Amino acid sequence: MAFADQFWQLTVTGLVIGSVYAVIALGYTLVYGVLQLINFAHSEVFMFGAFGGVFATRALLPSGNISATESIGLVLLGLGIGALCGGLAAFALERTAYRPLRRRGAPRLAYLISAIGASLFASNLAGKEFGRDSVNIPKDLFDYNTQVFSVFGARVSKQDLVVFVVALALLLLLDRLVSGTRLGQGIRSVAQDSDTASLMGVNVERIIVMTFVLGGLLAGAGGFLYAMKFNASFTMGFIPGVKAFTAAVLGGIGNVRGAVLGGIVLGLVENYGQFFLGAQNLDVVAFLVLVLILLVRPSGLLGERLGRAA
Amino acid sequence: MRLSVLETKRLAACLGLGLLLAVITGPSGSQDHPSSGIRGSLLDVRVVDFLLFGLVVWALAFGLRRARQTEAVSGPTAQLRQTVRTALDRRGARPTSYLAMLLVAILVPLALAPAAQLSLFLDIGIYALLALGLNVVVGYAGLLDLGYIAFYAIGAYVTAYFTSASALPIHAPFLLNPFFVFPVAVAVAALAGIILGGPTLRLRGDYLAIVTLGFGEIVQILARNSDGVTNGSRGAFGVPGLSMHLGPLEYVFPRTKALPYYYLLLTILVLVMIAFSQLERSRVGRALAAIREDEVAAEASGVPTLRYKLVAFAIGASTSGFAGVLFATKQFFNPETFSLQASILVLTIVIFGGMGSLFGVVLGAVVLQGLAYVLRDPIPFIGFQVADADRFIYFGAVIIIMMVFRPQGLVPSRRRSREIKLSEQGLGHADAITGASEVKP
Known part of the structure; x- marks a missing residue:
């Protein structure tokens, strides 16, 4: 099959998955902004969100046929609970693996190592508690695969549409939050210069916690979206985690809009790339993108803009 | 109150x-009853x-x-530590204690059951060697390598390619004795390390961590998907065991017995420890210490920081490749052997034992892996045991606990723990994560 025939279908898939990467990438970029650290355990926050959302919809699904309203309500509830689980996980993570080190002023290597430990701990604990097989959202939640419309012959399923629209809404919401609210102002000021921000009366500790929680809420909701398209499992966080980080670097780490652009571009590139390299090498494409971007333009497409998010 | x-x-x-x-x-829970x-x-x-x-x-x-x-007690074990230190500082005390430990390492395995002997080689010995290599990267250079096991995989696959006509779908035009593969695998692994580290080490140190993380995963994916080269998930079967043919000296290592491999590995471990303790005191080691403590000052004093970081990274990678050869001649392997968790396990050992401390790192492998082995079966009276699948929960917890309460590790390297202390007071970095190129204005 020629590339031209597949182009639009690959574009649709790329946009959908790319929007999820963008949602997760925001968590990396926000935390990088305030702490200048890669939060290696962000992928596990995402995983907890996915599990929370999936188990909530499974537990609350009424038996028999469900109406459209119920279906929409359940998806929204799954998103909410997923986000809540993600936020809680991020809060716990910050408390246990980051704050004690920050109190002591530990070297940066220590943070990276402690986050890796937290990631290993969290994913295996989830494996123990939730079983080690993958879990899907209930089949009867809504008819995912029904085609809603087509673009240039490419199928857009109901599932694709839901994931893309929700992700887009989250991205817009966060953009407004960072550029328009007091909290956003606080985050930006800490990212620019935490010492000065502290002198100006910003509660830096509180902003750091809020940044983690904000990233966690997004990752949790993103986790549910991802689980809706694929499934949830205790090892699910790793690959999307590395990819979302790639997206954050691609857009310019610390740059909120960059992370969104990076996510979408990465989703598209990896889908076009897999056409040439084979579907089993999908994950290799993202890695090649990461190495290439670090070689050619390490500051990313839009440039690193710590604290100047908008 | x-x-x-x-x-x-x-x-x-x-x-x-x-x-x-x-x-x-x-x-444990399950997916149908998650709570x-x-x-x-x-x-x-x-x-x-x-x-x-x-x-x-x-x-x-x-x-x-x-x-x-x-009453200003400096710690519950201060007295004990002081006694140990004075005892060790006595003339000749250190070499004697090293010899005694070596003697234990030689004699104790003879009394163990075959399963324990195998675990001693595979889980403790090989991981001690891997940890010694990673220690050069994490402990000496202050960098983080999360795809460390990929170089081990490279070593193992190179061995299969060069020594056996049937282990992989492809093989070298000439077959080599496994002993001759050591230099080849070391060179290939070091080359892979340089190719990977070259572009990344120019940037911040934390980018190296994520690039190596991705690299480790890619090597595993490629090994799994390239049926025509690596035999895919079936793995490499039938790599010959080690054998020596040096004139009158003729010895074939039986693949079914672990002890001969263990003693060979013990010799290698001792040699590597001697070599790395020399490395630490050499020009390279001193340059790495300078980079850790203050990269800007090091660069300004004419230390080619990028080159030395690359050297450290390549030394780590080649040690991993070396261990891969040794492993491949003893044990069957497939892509699942080289998981991310294995990389992090090696890191756990280094952190637990003590970054930068050769003795600590080996002790870390003995204690952690030994515990994992012992806890496979329930402990008498308490009944506590750790299922194989749950091991990594505990390893993850060990990493966090060490980082929070004792970042210098079980047996700290004196220099490293001093650096960590100074860094916490705001002097120097104690790592090479913040590059010279991006110091905050």
Whole structure:
């Protein structure tokens, strides 16, 4: 099959998955902004969100046929609970693996190592508690695969549409939050210069916690979206985690809009790339993108803009 | 007695810790009953034990803090440590203790069961060698390599390619004795390290961590998907064991017995430890220490920082490749052998033992892997055991606990622990994560 025939279908898939990467990438970029650290355990926050959302919809699904309203309500509830689980996980993570080190002023290597430990701990604990097989959202939640419309012959399923629209809404919401609210102002000021921000009366500790929680809420909701398209499992966080980080670097780490652009571009590139390299090498494409971007333009497409998010 | 707010918080944290411990050690859940594991752990009499444990931990810590405030005790083990230190500083005490430990390492395995001997080679010995290599990267250079096991995989696959006509779908035009593969694998692994580190080490140190993380995964994916080269997930079967043909000296290492491999590995470990302790004192080692402590000052004093970081990274990679050869000649392997968790396990050993401390790192492998081996079966009387799949929960916890309470590790390297202390007071970095190129204005 020629590339031209597949182009639009690959574009649709790329946009959908790319929007999820963008949602997760925001968590990396926000935390990088305030702490200048890669939060290696962000992928596990995402995983907890996915599990929370999936188990909530499974537990609350009424038996028999469900109406459209119920279906929409359940998806929204799954998103909410997923986000809540993600936020809680991020809060716990910050408390246990980051704050004690920050109190002591530990070297940066220590943070990276402690986050890796937290990631290993969290994913295996989830494996123990939730079983080690993958879990899907209930089949009867809504008819995912029904085609809603087509673009240039490419199928857009109901599932694709839901994931893309929700992700887009989250991205817009966060953009407004960072550029328009007091909290956003606080985050930006800490990212620019935490010492000065502290002198100006910003509660830096509180902003750091809020940044983690904000990233966690997004990752949790993103986790549910991802689980809706694929499934949830205790090892699910790793690959999307590395990819979302790639997206954050691609857009310019610390740059909120960059992370969104990076996510979408990465989703598209990896889908076009897999056409040439084979579907089993999908994950290799993202890695090649990461190495290439670090070689050619390490500051990313839009440039690193710590604290100047908008 | 009234508790202050801070003490109340500490008490709550300790009780929470007890509950977490109850969940970790309690029954497992499943996807259809996701809360059954947690409920079974917390709504059971056993939770009382764990709460009591939390209370005891808090009381001990509280008492210790009190004692410190009143009579300035420097730590519960200060006396003991002082005694050990004076004993070790006596002339000839160190070499004697090293010899004694070596003697233990030689004699004890003879008394063990075959399964334990195999674990001694595979789980402790090989991982001690891997940890020694990673120690050069994490301990000496202050960098983080999360795809370390990929170089091990490269070593193992190179061995299969060069020594056997049937282990992989492809093989070298000439077959080599496994002993001759060591230099080849070391060179290939070092080359892979340089190719990977070259572009990344120019940037911040934390980018190296994520690039190596991705690299480790890619090597595994490629090994799994390239049926025509690596035999895919079936793995490499039939790599010949080690054999020596040096004139009159003729010896074939039987693949079914672990002890000959263990003794060879022990020799290698001793040699590597001697080599790395020389490395630490060499020009390279001193340059790496300078980079860790203050990269800007090092660069300004004419230390080619990028080159030395690359050297350290390549030394780590080649040690990993070397271990891969040794492993491949003894054991069957497939892509699943080289998982991310294996990389992090090596890191756990380095952190637990003590970054930058050769003896500590080896001890870390013995203690952690030894515990994992012992806990496979329930302990008499307590009945506590750790399922293989749950091991990594504990390893993850070990990493966090060490980083929070004892970042210098079990047997700290003197220089490294001093650096960490100074860095916490705001002097120097104690790592090479913040590059010279991006110091905050």
